[in-house]
Amino acid sequence: MFAAPARAETRAGFVARWLKSYRPNAQTSSAAESDFERRLSSAAFAQTERRVVYDPSYVKLAYPGGDVPADRGVCTDVVVRAYRALGVDLQVGVHEDMAAHFAEYPPIYGRRAPDPNIDHRRVPNLMVFFGRRGKTLPITQDAKDYRPGDVVAWDLGGGVTHVGLVVDRKDAGGARWLIVHNIGLGPKLEDGLFSWKIIGHFRYETPGRR
Secondary structure, three states: OOOOOOOOOOHHHHHHHHHHHOOOOOOOOOOOOOHHHHHHHHHHHHHHHOOOEEOOOOOOOOOOOOOOOOOEEOHHHHHHHHHHHOOOOHHHHHHHHHHHOHHHOOOOOOOOOOOOOOHHHOHHHHHHHHHHHOEEOOOOOOHHHOOOOOEEEEEOOOOOEEEEEEEEEEOOOOOOEEEEEOOOOOOEEEOOOOOOEEEEEEEOOOOOOO
């Protein structure tokens, strides 16, 4: 099981340790996606129609159901908002899991207790949460192993992490699904699945433990 070290670590240290312990608990499948995954894909795609300014500022949020202003957000907010559109509140899910298992989460941010204002908006925390509570899928370079509704995390370099959702739109050649993500210009539909090093591949439908 992935567990945080006793002392603080760098982002690059987290990524290295995460990859060393990465163990898929489910197999990829070419089967048609579930209704939940189709709706999750649609909820992510719908965000590309909005103008959103990339803004990582710390904001005090309501709990549960808290969100930054609709015209603000980062990569994690794309994922959080897509799930929330389907009635799944990752703010609550991450906070409750961190409150019960704080030592399992990476000590990157210098905090000694959970913070429901920001924890679910941090990529490493989402990675650990999906790894603990969802399906952890193999990391491959085969586009057929990824399907709409999958959550993918990347290392942009030097431990800078990023996250997005695979959606039911394909690239011009029909070879692979596109992703919706916010890498600085608001939620965009792009052919970016293999643009960076993949460090996490998840499928999460229900809040049940694996």
